[in-house]
Amino acid sequence: MLTRCTARGLPSARSLSAVAERRRAAEFLQLFDGDAPDGGGSSTYTYILADGGAAVIIDPVLEQVDRDLAALSASGLTLTLAVNTHCHADHITGTGELKRRLPGLRSAIARAAGAKADVLLEAGEEIGFGQRRLRVLETPGHTDGCLSFYDPSLGAVFTGDALLIGGCGRTDFQGGSSERLYRSVHEQLFTLPDETTVYPAHDYKGRRSSTIGAEKASNPRLTKPLAEFVDLMANLNLPYPRKIDASLPANLACGVF
Numbered sequence: 001m002l003t004r005c006t007a008r009g010l011p012s013a014r015s016l017s018a019v020a021e022r023r024r025a026a027e028f029l030q031l032f033d034g035d036a037p038d039g040g041g042s043s044t045y046t047y048i049l050a051d052g053g054a055a056v057i058i059d060p061v062l063e064q065v066d067r068d069l070a071a072l073s074a075s076g077l078t079l080t081l082a083v084n085t086h087c088h089a090d091h092i093t094g095t096g097e098l099k100r101r102l103p104g105l106r107s108a109i110a111r112a113a114g115a116k117a118d119v120l121l122e123a124g125e126e127i128g129f130g131q132r133r134l135r136v137l138e139t140p141g142h143t144d145g146c147l148s149f150y151d152p153s154l155g156a157v158f159t160g161d162a163l164l165i166g167g168c169g170r171t172d173f174q175g176g177s178s179e180r181l182y183r184s185v186h187e188q189l190f191t192l193p194d195e196t197t198v199y200p201a202h203d204y205k206g207r208r209s210s211t212i213g214a215e216k217a218s219n220p221r222l223t224k225p226l227a228e229f230v231d232l233m234a235n236l237n238l239p240y241p242r243k244i245d246a247s248l249p250a251n252l253a254c255g256v257f
């Protein structure tokens with residue numbers, strides 16, 4: 001699935017050249033890996049953000065690298081950074097393969113993730129591409145090295161597995177902590193403007209986005225008091241992700257074997 005949207009507040013496409021028009025159409029791409037875990041995919045959303053011909057990719061999936069390279073090429077974009085919101089347990093990141101195929105591409109992940117990457121990110125830092133900036137927010141709890149990225153020009157936040165649509169990431173492995181996750185969401189994400197669009201790393205029901213306001217009002221887990229949330233998270237009883245044994249070691253090396 002490929003969803004093309006444009007950022008707000010940018011000049012009219014009519015004044016741009018054909019190449020610039022294609023680039024503008026790709027200022028935001030949301031791509032999906034499979035319809036359901038049982039269908040072979042990981043139900044992961046990958047995002048490509050671009051400005052002035054420079055692009056950043058968030059949470060690429062190994063099996064979808066050809067798709068991502070085709071999307072970049074079709075839009076005339078140069079990928080400068082491949083970022084992971086965290087060390088994923090359900091799929092191998094496409095970062096390593098992208099680096100192999102695009103010499104000079106740098107990788108990034110949270111310093112707290114304990115994984116290898118060219119750039120180790122911490123709260124308060126910014127990722128620049130063209131004139132745009134992504135603000136790095138530390139949102140641990142699903143794992144101890146989870147980041148979210150706030151894009152003020154798009155009015156959007158990329159929440160990884162910290163905040164899902166009507167849900168949140170599980171907290172039963174990789175240093176997970178439901179108390180930390182609750183604090184991350186309430187103190188970092190729920191303090192963003194209500195109209196901020198939420199773009200998660202997964203959805204298992206075909207939804208593409210939410211808003212901070214909607215999640216604050218009706219997220220069935222995170223509207224509960226902390227004690228009830230902790231109890232609920234301790235009793236999710238989810239099966240371990242099918243690819244966890246292959247994914248974790250590969251992703252600790254950012255997918256570079």
Ligand SMILES: N[C@@H](CCC(=O)N[C@@H](CSS)C(=O)NCC(=O)O)C(=O)O
Pocket residue numbers: 037042088089090161167168169170171202238239240241242243
């Ligand atoms: N069945 C899938 C894994 C599903 C899963 O555990 N998803 C994680 C995010 S990926 S580690 C999660 O946090 N889910 C929260 C929830 O409430 O479902 C597979 O085998 O890959």
